[in-house]
Amino acid sequence: MTSIKRPLIAALAGVLLAGCASNNSYENQGGTGTSRTATYGGIGALAGAVAGAAIDHNNRGKGALIGAAAVGAAAAGYGYYADRQEAELRRQMQNTGVEVQRQGDDIKLIMPGNITFATDSADISGNFYQPLNNLASSFKQFNQNSIEIVGYTDSTGSRTHNMDLSNRRAQSVANYLIAQGVDASRVSTRGAGPDQPIASNVTPDGRAQNRRVEVNLRPLPGATTAPAQ
Structure with missing residues (x-):
């Protein structure tokens, strides 16, 4: 015994x-x-x-x-799966300007305007491609969460224009990720315009921070998978 x-x-x-x-x-x-x-x-x-x-x-x-x-x-x-994914995203996003946040099972990526889009543009900036390529690789490896892409603008211009611009920014990011092989059924987009600013719109730096894209990762219904290898 x-x-x-x-x-x-x-x-x-x-x-x-x-x-x-x-x-x-x-x-x-x-x-x-x-x-x-x-x-x-x-x-x-x-x-x-x-x-x-x-x-x-x-x-x-x-x-x-x-x-x-x-x-x-x-x-x-x-x-456990989200722990692994978060650690990998933090590794991949180091020194890119992309911020990784975690709240419970949800992971948020904040991509500021100084690396994403120029003022009044929905065209992806040249230095934004590498972070997006890294994200696409991660999203294909860790495929048990939904991917919500939210576009934002600064407060310059009319609200109608900014809502349209933020939608186009979110869609630009989605289109690129899907073109890199991310499953389109996992991806959704929306524009929030100048709502929920994270910095002051008075300064150029603050406006650049508000001209951002956020990616929200949430577990797919019934996701209790073992971690990606």
Whole structure:
């Protein structure tokens, strides 16, 4: 009996410690909240370890570890998937000017006007292509979320003109991503014009920040997939 319990207990302890240590340092922008990976993965790992030990009668310690890893990842579900996607997006968007934000299972990418569009234009700027190529690659690898593209403008000009311009900006980004192989059924667009400014429209720099595109990633209905490899 002792020879069975010791490896099982060790396996459980190891998995729980790993889960507790897996904090999402990006959630709430520097908060200390535990990620869904740790919360659900740790609980699922307990069940997996017990099941694994029961299945592998010849080596219960090894079976417990295998079961814990497999079931723990599955129990973490979309949270684990989003953790992986967020980390990859942060790596790809480094030094591009694109900001990555995380709120729960949702990921937001903020692309300011100084890299996206010139004033009063819906034509993609030359230095915006590389970030978009990286996004397309990521969206094809991580394909379990919807992609909402929202265009914004500064407050210069009429509201009617700005609403139309913001729609065209969002559509320009969508068209490019789809042309790079992103599934069109996942993509939606809308224009918000000058609404929800993130900076003052009084200065040129503030207007450039408001002339932005935001991409919102949300789980597709029923998305509880294992992480992309």
